[in-house]
Amino acid sequence: MRSQRARNHVATRTAITFLAASVLCGTAVAQAPGSPDQAEEPTGPLPHVRVVATGGTIAGRAQSAEAGAGYESGALPIEELLADLPGLDRMAEVTAEQFINVPSTAVSPAHWLGLAQRLNEILRDGIDGRAVDGVVVTHGTDALEETAYFLDLTVLSDKPVVVVGAMRPPGTVSADGPINLIRAIQTAGAEESHGRGTLVVLNEEIHDARDATKTNTHSVETFRSRSWGPLGNVGRDGAHYYRRAEKRDGARSEFDVTANTPEDIPRVDILYSYNGADGVGAQGFADAGAVGLVVAGSGGGGTSRELGETLRELAQGGVWLVRTSRTGSGSVGGWGRGTYVGADDLLPQKARILLMVALMSTQDPEEIQRIFREY
Secondary structure: OOOOHHHHHHHHHHHHHHHHHHHHOOOOOOOOOOOOOOOOOOOOOOOOEEEEEEEOOOOOOOOOOOOOOOOOOOOOOOOHHOOOOOOOOHOOOEEEEEEEEEEEHOOOOHHHHHHHHHHHHHHOOOOEEEEEOOEEEOOOOOOOHHHHHHHHOOOOOOEEEEEOOOOOOOOOOOOOHHHHHHHHHHHHHHHHOOOEEEEEEEOOEEOOOOOOOOOOOOOOOOOOEEEOOEEEEOOOOOEOOOOOOOOHHHHHHHHHOOOOOHHOOEEEEEEOOOOOOOHHHHHHHHHHOOOEEEEEEOOOOOOOHHHHHHHHHHOOOEEEEEEEEOOOOEEEOOOOOOOOOOOOOOOOHHHHHHHHHHHOOOOOOHHHHHHHHHH
16 A cells, blocks of 8 residues: 555646646646635736737747747647647637748748738727737747847837747647747736837746847747846746846837838848958848948958948949858947948847838938937
8 A cells, every 4th residue: 555655746746737737838837825826817817918919920830849840830720739729718808810830931021011001000999999908929949039129120000019939830849939939928918118119028937028139049048138138027026127228129110110111121131241351242232232241340440451442332333231250249430430320239130120210211421320229
């Protein structure tokens, strides 16, 4: 006959296993009355969160459950992703729509524009007569930061926009999509998230869209705000913020793209500097129709002599030049110094987006320099 000690050990181990599984999947576990860990039931109306899906790994179809197995990105519809998420009925009133369903590297500037226009419409007019309190955009992680920053500049609302993705597709061991999506919905529905522009949520961290970047090819902890760190975190008990981004975004932005079409988006390319670089690449971009070039320079934005000479010639011919650094962090100057606009601490891919958006509203050099100081 099993001893009482053995029976107690088995019961304790079972309870711990169940609790761990529940925490990982985001469900609330029934607690004894008065327990400090007991999840509170909602006492008022739930926020209405609209999920707008664009595809990516979070909507992928795995070939097998093995870690590292191949998968088809952007294969599952958003209704299928939401169907089995536990606890949504206690968190928010969730509705959804499929905007596109593609890998993130297939998302184009034309998609950015259409998505921004759609989100502005949703947040302004609601859905079927019901106000929307926040939006979640599902997206592939490879280019998530680019879409998020475009939305940060062009969705003119105080209501939260949260961009979320996953590093592991559905159906694989330790898929991170379900918990990331749950936490994104929590963040979008939180009153504390208002007035913060577009946010990026993965791995239970909340990042500002301007600062967030993918830093690792495989890790679920891949998104970082390298210079400043995350804005906060989100867990079972909701979203918690510890700092606020000071650059202009969201309702504070001046970039109204309501009436723009894809033809209004200027071509801006990124040029990587390295020792021995000549001007062939820069000239090629200009010949292909680029009106602006973002230079990912060495250190504080330096270039080889040959490349620098070509860039100065292009600038004299009317090509806009923005100086950034290939180091991944630190600020780069250039305001009021003639040829270049300094991108401050923007990464090259973010500086490209800001120049594109800025050129849609002004061609004044002083205004372009001001925009790069304020955004």
